[in-house]
Amino acid sequence: MGKILDDAALDALFRGARTHNKWRKKPVSDTLLRALWELAKMGPTSANCSPAHILFVKSPEGKARLSPALSEGNREKTMAAPVTAIVGYDLEFYEKLPFLFPHNAEARSWFAGNPELVRTTAFRNGSLQGAYLILAARALGLDCGPMSGFDNGKVDAAFFPDGKVKSNFLCNLGYGDPAGLFPRSPRFAFDEACEIV
Numbered sequence: 401m402g403k404i405l406d407d408a409a410l411d412a413l414f415r416g417a418r419t420h421n422k423w424r425k426k427p428v429s430d431t432l433l434r435a436l437w438e439l440a441k442m443g444p445t446s447a448n449c450s451p452a453h454i455l456f457v458k459s460p461e462g463k464a465r466l467s468p469a470l471s472e473g474n475r476e477k478t479m480a481a482p483v484t485a486i487v488g489y490d491l492e493f494y495e496k497l498p499f500l501f502p503h504n505a506e507a508r509s510w511f512a513g514n515p516e517l518v519r520t521t522a523f524r525n526g527s528l529q530g531a532y533l534i535l536a537a538r539a540l541g542l543d544c545g546p547m548s549g550f551d552n553g554k555v556d557a558a559f560f561p562d563g564k565v566k567s568n569f570l571c572n573l574g575y576g577d578p579a580g581l582f583p584r585s586p587r588f589a590f591d592e593a594c595e596i597v
């Protein structure tokens with residue numbers, strides 16, 4: 401508690417971490433994907449609602465199913481990546497609140513019958529969990545390539561046909577080849593993006 405990470409850790413998570421476009425052939429084990437979830441799942445969500453549903457596409461069959469939904473610019477690298485995570489959110493997350501938020505028996509009723517609140521809560525918290533997944537992957541030595549350039553409807557039809565889970569974004573995972581990197585783009589300085597009142 402309260403311990404500051406060293407520079408090597410900060411570089412791995414933020415300063416040296418990049419969005420990768422080219423992948424080495426090195427595979428990613430299922431054991432590593434499980435370790436990834438063990439970290440990512442600990443990130444905070446409202447009422448601990450944890451709406452993320454992650455589908456790790458590894459098999460050639462799964463990749464072939466994903467391919468038609470991808471934008472042209474994302475297809476080749478996604479087919480080459482050892483793993484593509486479909487980061488989705490579960491619109492029935494509130495059914496699990498008696499388990500996830502046991503100290504408030506009312507929690508399920510905040511959402512049941514309120515589809516707009518369900519959708520915004522699932523999308524907000526599912527997106528946060530996707531970000532936790534990226535940082536957890538980097539912490540475990542994996543590189544990431546997040547993507548929104550795909551047809552969500554096609555992905556949902558191909559992978560989540562019961563309509564309960566919706567895709568949010570995709571994230572290629574593996575060991576990146578720096579040869580495929582673009583130059584680092586600028587970021588806002590504190591005064592351009594932040595205020596203190």
Ligand SMILES: Cc1cc2nc3c(=O)[nH]c(=O)nc-3n(C[C@H](O)[C@H](O)[C@H](O)COP(=O)(O)O)c2cc1C
Pocket residue numbers: 417418419420473474546547548549550569584585
């Ligand atoms: C939610 C999300 C969606 C993105 N969609 C795409 C995409 O469809 N195709 C792509 O090539 N890059 C995509 N990117 C990558 C961004 O362009 C990249 O992360 C950004 O330029 C910063 O690059 P850096 O991490 O190397 O500094 C996406 C990133 C995020 C977080």
